[in-house]
Amino acid sequence: MEEFFIPFCLVEKSESTKNSLKKVIERIFRKSPIFTVDDGVECWDLVQKYNDLMIIVANYLEDQYLTEQLVKNIRESENTNIRNIFVIFITSNSNAEINFKALQVGADDFINKPFLIDEVIAKFQNAYRIMHLYKTIEFHTKTIQDLNEELRRDTLRMRDLLYLFECLRIPDGAERINRITEIALWIANEYDPEDEKLKNLIQEASKLCFVGRLHLPERNIGEIPTQNGILKNEKMEKIPFFSKEVFSFFRSYQDVADVVIHIYENYDGSGLPDKLEKGNIPLASRILRVVIDYDDYYQQKKFESNKIVAMLEAESRRLYDFRIVVLLDQYLAYRSSILKVPTERPIEIDELAEGMTLSRNIVTETGLKIAVAGTLLNEEAVERIKTIAKAEPIIGRIYIKIQ
Secondary structure, eight states, X not given: OOOOOOXXXXXXXXXXXXXXXXXXXXHHSTTSOEEEESSHHHHHHHHHHHOSOOEEEEETTTOHHHHHHHHHHHHTOSSHHHHTOEEEEEEETTOHHHHXXXXXXXXXXXXXXXXXXXXXXXXXXXXXXXXXXXXXXXXXXXXXHHHHHHHHHHHHHHHHHHHHHHHHHSTTHHHHHHHHHHHHHHHHHHHOTTOHHHHHHHHHHHHTTTGGGGGSOTTTTTSOOEETTEEOSHHHHHHHHHHHHHHTTOGGGHHXXXXXXXXXXXXXXXXXXXXXXXXXXXXHHHHHHHHHHHHHHHHHTOSOHHHHHHHXXXXXXXXXXXXXXXXXXXXXXXXXXXXXXXXEEEEOGGGOOTTOBBSSOEEBTTSOEEEOTXXXXXXXXXXXXXXXXXXXXXXXXXXXXXX
């Protein structure tokens, strides 16, 4: 730790008093700089220029107004070091009221005239010890900040290396991660537009969502790891545990680690690694699980998107949070709605009208499916949907086919 010496500033018009105090300081604190000024205005100018901790010894008896203004400026400064400057007032031992007022206006201590040298030395040493402690804390705080910044940079470098490794080892890794990130972020925004922390977590976790698969041999790396929602063999069962091992080196990345590690928890508590269930599974993990499973099937090119969603829906409440599956279905509708020639579009519930055809299921927050995709709405169906929706909010939006 670097050595530092706290300076003193004497605010005093009397040369004899200045010299007396300087001799004490020079004898006890040999390496401390000593500044001398005549009043509080000059002292404040010095404080602003020096811009650091110091010990001010100011004669309160000579000009109470300027001295009080000096202390007021110091205590109201936005600079922490200036605000913490130790101020000692020179007062009179014949006036207890002045001594009390000195502390009231913001001084840290006072010394009385006529001086008792032992008292002056003791109070200067106390002030110096406090200022030195502040400096020591400042030094260690800066050291910790530097180490944290270095750790943050190292963590980001490790993250980027893992991401590159995923892109190299996972078939179409970069494309898949980008697709998963886009879908998961869309779902998170629909789930709770105000939850920026959730979106940030997904942004980071989705980049590393395949970390657990990196231990797999080449012949297995492209396989779907689950069968009927369960990691299908011993190799695949190691996926969450390998993620946990990798993230054990990411001490400052634990929120993201928690998401990735728990992707393969099942909604009913039968998953790995910790058999968490329902709301105990991180929301970002629940979102990524649905999206990754969807993308695993999509990547195989064996099923149409709507068929994959139907497969996931069949396992809602056992493997998946049903709300996430509903929002995944709506993401596909959203993608369809922004095509050059859209086939469906979102509407507000008040826009529902007889003759419209639903393109997606309408599901409430409690999981009640109040209308299914393909339903041609009549007046009775419209009224029923609106009535139920008043009592139970629906998930996401309503999509209809474009005639």
